[in-house]
Amino acid sequence: MSKNIIEFKDLSIEYVLSKYSLRAVNKVSLNLVEGKITALVGESGSGKTTIASSMINCISSPGKIVEGQVLYYGNDEVIDVAKLNEDEINKFRWKEISMVFQGAQSSLNPVITIFNQFYETLTVHENYKPKKERRKITKQMAKERVKYLLEFVNLDAERVMNSYPHELSGGMKQRVMIAFSLLLDPKVIILDEPTTALDVITQDFIFKLLQKINREMNITMLLLTHDIAVVAKYADYMGVMYGGELMEYGTVESVFKNRYHPYTSGLISSTPSLIADNSKLSPIDGIPPNLLNMPTGCRFHPRCKKCMEICQSNEPSEVINKNGHMVRCFLFDKEEKINE
Numbered sequence: 114m115s116k117n118i119i120e121f122k123d124l125s126i127e128y129v130l131s132k133y134s135l136r137a138v139n140k141v142s143l144n145l146v147e148g149k150i151t152a153l154v155g156e157s158g159s160g161k162t163t164i165a166s167s168m169i170n171c172i173s174s175p176g177k178i179v180e181g182q183v184l185y186y187g188n189d190e191v192i193d194v195a196k197l198n199e200d201e202i203n204k205f206r207w208k209e210i211s212m213v214f215q216g217a218q219s220s221l222n223p224v225i226t227i228f229n230q231f232y233e234t235l236t237v238h239e240n241y242k243p244k245k246e247r248r249k250i251t252k253q254m255a256k257e258r259v260k261y262l263l264e265f266v267n268l269d270a271e272r273v274m275n276s277y278p279h280e281l282s283g284g285m286k287q288r289v290m291i292a293f294s295l296l297l298d299p300k301v302i303i304l305d306e307p308t309t310a311l312d313v314i315t316q317d318f319i320f321k322l323l324q325k326i327n328r329e330m331n332i333t334m335l336l337l338t339h340d341i342a343v344v345a346k347y348a349d350y351m352g353v354m355y356g357g358e359l360m361e362y363g364t365v366e367s368v369f370k371n372r373y374h375p376y377t378s379g380l381i382s383s384t385p386s387l388i389a390d391n392s393k394l395s396p397i398d399g400i401p402p403n404l405l406n407m408p409t410g411c412r413f414h415p416r417c418k419k420c421m422e423i424c425q426s427n428e429p430s431e432v433i434n435k436n437g438h439m440v441r442c443f444l445f446d447k448e449e450k451i452n453e
């Protein structure tokens with residue numbers, strides 16, 4: 114029986130500026146199933162990173178949750194992440210949910226050795242614990258933990274621990290960041306475009322490593338990516354974001370097989386493949402919506418080849434079939450075989 118570890122409930126996030134506010138995420142409801150990899154795909158600006166940031170209360174200023182909740186079920190008590198105070202969120206972040214940021218290679222401090230970066234994090238997190246639970250982390254204790262993690266991500270631990278970031282290749286730095294995300298034994302890891310700027314062979318290696326971590330350590334993962342091929346190969350569930358809304362969600366198998374939403378269908382049909390006939394690739398016409406001037410009705414309608422009159426004035430709502438496959442499109446309502 115699968116259990117949700119995170120539930121986004123009717124989540125809306127706005128960036129509030131002096132003259133206007135920009136709604137980056139609109140009424141998104143989505144669950145992350147424990148121990149599984151869920152991918153969020155969509156063009157830049159579709160709201161993927163903003164949603165993920167809300168899981169660790171780390172939305173860039175001046176963004177804030179204006180409606181809905183992010184609920185965490187990783188412990189005995191349910192945690193409403195947005196309600197955690199500063200001390201509580203410091204303790205929660207990295208211990209319960211960690212994140213490998215986009216461009217992780219520049220997340221490392223260039224003037225501190227890799228070991229000392231791990232050691233600092235371990236010692237700082239002890240200070241977030243109640244006094245009686247704090248341990249004194251010796252360098253020897255830290256060394257054992259860091260060595261184990263670096264070896265787990267297939268690095269030469271002794272060499273890497275004593276190195277500065279500039280002494281490592283891009284792929285090695287990425288593996289260091291993955292090891293770093295595991296440092297405090299989190300239950301969930303957010304991966305924001307984890308292989309950006311890496312060559313194809315290294316990308317494949319990193320994704321195989323992430324899959325191994327997911328399977329062997331039972332860590333739930335939220336993968337944010339533009340890469341549909343990666344989703345097909347490594348994820349269990351996928352959500353398709355467009356203009357701040359979740360347009361389709363289901364198991365990877367169901368979404369690829371059915372592609373009910375015209376945007377999902379367009380994304381998959383515009384992805385090149387090494388084995389398919391690429392002369393039949395068909396790009397999605399038009400450009401992503403301006404969040405300050407969102408189209409009326411269905412926000413995908415100016416680009417949708419199947420747009421109907423109703424789509425221009427009415428907003429489709431979420432429809433979920435008995436298999437848990439969700440689609441936000443009027444066509445889905447009309448599809449007899451799926452609208453049960």
Ligand code: SF4
Nearest residue numbers: 411414417424442443
């Ligand atoms: Fe296209 Fe209409 Fe469906 Fe929107 S609701 S995706 S415009 S068919």
